[in-house]
Amino acid sequence: MKALLLSSSPRYDGNSTTLAKHVAIGLEEAGHVTEFQHTHDIVSTFLRDCRTCRHPNGECAITDDFRDVFFNHFLPADGLIVATPIYWYGMSAQLKAFFDRMFCYVAASHPWSSETIERMQRKRIGLVLSSEETFPTVSTAITHQIQEYSRYTQSCFVGVVHGYGNARGEVARDPNDPMAAAKKFGRTFFDAHATDFRIDTPRPARVWNQEPGV
Ligand SMILES: Cc1cc2nc3c(=O)[nH]c(=O)nc-3n(C[C@H](O)[C@H](O)[C@H](O)COP(=O)(O)O)c2cc1C
Numbered sequence: 001m002k003a004l005l006l007s008s009s010p011r012y013d014g015n016s017t018t019l020a021k022h023v024a025i026g027l028e029e030a031g032h033v034t035e036f037q038h039t040h041d042i043v044s045t046f047l048r049d050c051r052t053c054r055h056p057n058g059e060c061a062i063t064d065d066f067r068d069v070f071f072n073h074f075l076p077a078d079g080l081i082v083a084t085p086i087y088w089y090g091m092s093a094q095l096k097a098f099f100d101r102m103f104c105y106v107a108a109s110h111p112w113s114s115e116t117i118e119r120m121q122r123k124r125i126g127l128v129l130s131s132e133e134t135f136p137t138v139s140t141a142i143t144h145q146i147q148e149y150s151r152y153t154q155s156c157f158v159g160v161v162h163g164y165g166n167a168r169g170e171v172a173r174d175p176n177d178p179m180a181a182a183k184k185f186g187r188t189f190f191d192a193h194a195t196d197f198r199i200d201t202p203r204p205a206r207v208w209n210q211e212p213g214v
Helices: 015-029 066-074 093-101 113-120 136-152 178-188
Strands: 002-007 033-038 079-085 124-131 156-164
Touching (some): 002 015, 015 033, 015 079, 015 124, 015 178, 066 093, 124 136, 124 178, 156 178
Parallel strands (some): 002 033, 079 124, 124 156
């Protein structure tokens, strides 16, 4: 399988990127093709008013690497893992801009929007977080947003790796060992049991295989 890892801290050697790199190690150990990108290198500005910004052929007029990464790395991937520091209880502006900029290519006014919408669907999605604070709901807003994105695109939100630290690389000292969790997350990303049922979803009565006779 093919995974795109998108790291969105402006710190190239920061906590969320360190965790994302461990996810990449796990993915590679499991034999998956893994690409690592930093939003900082790709997205130079926010979404603009497409109606006034677009070229006459429907293409986005912003000249940065978003288009290349979106079409040649994100759409062909089977899985997307986004990494972000928690900023003001949400995701980084860089990551939000990456999601927002997709709009240019899914809007009906873009010539290939139907094909693009089809190719955005049914991916596996992962989330990697770092934060200073540890209270359980510090990540609620981001987790919810990624869940809604996954639902909207008929994707599967596989799970979250969250490490704690503030100074650059401090996450390595987190006694919960999120680096090990990140590696394991990467190793199992494409096979892990991940469900989000609808009322009529066919499923067995048990979640895990039972020993015979149990
Ligand atoms: C603009 C900004 C906002 C932040 N907001 C929060 C926050 O709301 N909650 C929190 O726990 N940490 C917050 N932090 C701390 C970072 O989440 C923390 O230092 C994180 O580990 C940084 O990750 P990085 O090294 O990948 O950039 C904030 C840091 C910055 C720079």
